[in-house]
Amino acid sequence: MTQSISFHDLRDTAEIPEALLARTEADLSDFLDKVDPIIAAVRDEGDAALIRFGRAFDKVEPETFSIAAEPEEFEAAFDAVEPEVIDAIRYAAGNIRRFHEAQKPEEMWWKEMQPGVYAGDRHVPIDAVACYVPRGKGSFPSVLMMTAIPALVAGVPKPIVITPPGPDGRVDAATLVAAKLIGIEHVYKCGGAQGVAAVAYGTQSVPRCDKIVGPGSPWVVAAKRRLSDRLEPGTPAGPSECVILADDSADGALAALDLIIESEHGPDSSAYLVTSSERVAAEAREALPRHWAEMVSQRAEFSRTVLGGQHGGIVLTRDFDAAIDFVNAYAPEHLEVLAEEPMAVLGRITNAGEVLLGNYTPVTIGNFVLGPNAVLPTNRMAKVASPLSVHDYMKRISVGYVTRSGYDQLAGPAETLARYEGFDGHARAVSSLRRSLLDRKAE
Numbered sequence: 241m242t243q244s245i246s247f248h249d250l251r252d253t254a255e256i257p258e259a260l261l262a263r264t265e266a267d268l269s270d271f272l273d274k275v276d277p278i279i280a281a282v283r284d285e286g287d288a289a290l291i292r293f294g295r296a297f298d299k300v301e302p303e304t305f306s307i308a309a310e311p312e313e314f315e316a317a318f319d320a321v322e323p324e325v326i327d328a329i330r331y332a333a334g335n336i337r338r339f340h341e342a343q344k345p346e347e348m349w350w351k352e353m354q355p356g357v358y359a360g361d362r363h364v365p366i367d368a369v370a371c372y373v374p375r376g377k378g379s380f381p382s383v384l385m386m387t388a389i390p391a392l393v394a395g396v397p398k399p400i401v402i403t404p405p406g407p408d409g410r411v412d413a414a415t416l417v418a419a420k421l422i423g424i425e426h427v428y429k430c431g432g433a434q435g436v437a438a439v440a441y442g443t444q445s446v447p448r449c450d451k452i453v454g455p456g457s458p459w460v461v462a463a464k465r466r467l468s469d470r471l472e473p474g475t476p477a478g479p480s481e482c483v484i485l486a487d488d489s490a491d492g493a494l495a496a497l498d499l500i501i502e503s504e505h506g507p508d509s510s511a512y513l514v515t516s517s518e519r520v521a522a523e524a525r526e527a528l529p530r531h532w533a534e535m536v537s538q539r540a541e542f543s544r545t546v547l548g549g550q551h552g553g554i555v556l557t558r559d560f561d562a563a564i565d566f567v568n569a570y571a572p573e574h575l576e577v578l579a580e581e582p583m584a585v586l587g588r589i590t591n592a593g594e595v596l597l598g599n600y601t602p603v604t605i606g607n608f609v610l611g612p613n614a615v616l617p618t619n620r621m622a623k624v625a626s627p628l629s630v631h632d633y634m635k636r637i638s639v640g641y642v643t644r645s646g647y648d649q650l651a652g653p654a655e656t657l658a659r660y661e662g663f664d665g666h667a668r669a670v671s672s673l674r675r676s677l678l679d680r681k682a683e
């Protein structure tokens with residue numbers, strides 16, 4: 241059992257080694273070819289392939305199982321889940337819903353751009369969205385809430401959930417409880433590449449969707465990439481990752497506690513403590529084995545693998561500015577700031593999926609109950625992409641309305657540009673011909 245912790249001493253350099261910025265997800269080459277036959281089988285055989293792959297990859301024991309979760313399964317789920325967990329789901333759902341309701345744009349805005357010329361946007365929900373809820377190295381009622389609540393707030397007519405079945409051929413009970421409590425009726429038992437293919441093509445049980453949201457293993461990410469011409473793949477969310485940014489005021493044992501959070505997701509996660517403080521680095525290094533020793537063994541092993549491997553550990557920088565530079569170059573999914581004045585750090589962070597400030601906002605709070613979405617861009621995509629939000633379930637339709645007097649101002653420049661681009665039909669439609677046709681109609 242390894243207890244070694246990767247330590248990267250950057251005190252003598254301003255350069256950040258490229259290897260430190262890499263994630264496991266960056267290389268999908270092993271998965272892309274392997275998902276092709278899975279996708280083809282689902283396209284050709286539908287549900288039969290989903291059942292076969294459920295037995296093969298999710299180790300479903302019964303010969304067959306229903307792809308759609310049946311009403312009795314929803315009911316049984318409430319008996320299987322502790323009341324305390326049901327209460328926590330209700331509590332989290334309330335905050336997640338409030339946050340996304342506040343985020344929802346007005347149905348429409350428009351303004352008079354110049355006299356008689358009106359233009360704006362209408363916000364319209366997407367017709368058919370699938371929410372992917374992982375279930376490989378854990379079960380994730382929280383992900384169901386994070387992906388499905390904004391869909392409901394946005395007004396998606398019938399958002400569906402897909403998630404791998406367990407060995408009993410059923411959906412994780414708490415995930416079904418969360419679905420029922422928030423108002424999701426349709427949950428389908430298919431995950432991995434086969435689940436993504438099911439919503440891209442539709443099967444006898446699973447409706448075809450226009451978009452898929454939610455995080456997943458490289459099997460899911462590879463299938464989304466392969467099917468991106470049929471299915472909008474949404475925020476790129478792969479293996480979880482975080483940076484704990486600490487200045488010299490931080491408690492190293494606390495930083496270690498929080499460094500473990502995202503590193504326990506699986507061996508493919510990434511997690512760094514980035515600090516300019518030798519003391520914090522040393523305290524954290526010393527504390528990690530103590531924390532691991534008190535943890536459930538599989539989670540401790542995932543964390544040890546990440547923090548002792550090539551995608552995690554402790555980074556010691558020459559000063560706090562360099563630590564911030566590291567964060568912005570790394571663009572973590574989750575960033576926690578343990579600093580004397582966390583608010584002063586906030587304005588200097590330009591690349592991160594979320595920034596959690598201070599000793600009382602550990603990543604766990606953001607993952608489950610704070611309210612903002614915990615499905616965030618991974619694999620350096622926080623440089624260009626944003627957290628999952630209500631906007632991901634809506635599209636904008638531009639709207640325009642021009643009065644007769646407004647038209648008189650616009651027609652000339654429009655005709656000129658149309659003629660320059662060589663579009664005769666475009667030009668004729670705004671030439672004097674239009675006015676004469678309209679005048680004739682008015683006579």
Ligand SMILES: NC(=O)c1ccc[n+]([C@@H]2O[C@H](COP(=O)([O-])OP(=O)(O)OC[C@H]3O[C@@H](n4cnc5c(N)ncnc54)[C@H](O)[C@@H]3O)[C@@H](O)[C@H]2O)c1
Binds near residue numbers: 383615
């Ligand atoms: N970014 C986020 O918001 C967020 C949230 C939660 C989890 N995560 C990440 O999502 C990922 C979830 O992964 P997971 O594995 O737990 O669940 P998953 O549901 O994404 O993947 C499991 C599925 O992968 C497929 N699979 C597994 N082995 C296979 C094989 N050999 N051949 C073909 N298919 C195979 C199976 O269909 C299985 O159901 C983790 O990396 C976790 O870090 C991210």
Ligand SMILES: N[C@H](CO)Cc1c[nH]c[nH+]1
Binds near residue numbers: 380479480481573615
């Ligand atoms: N850390 C995940 C997002 O990267 C969210 C989550 C759910 N459950 C535990 N963690």
Ligand SMILES: [Zn+2]
Binds near residue numbers: 480501502607
């Ligand atoms: Zn997490």
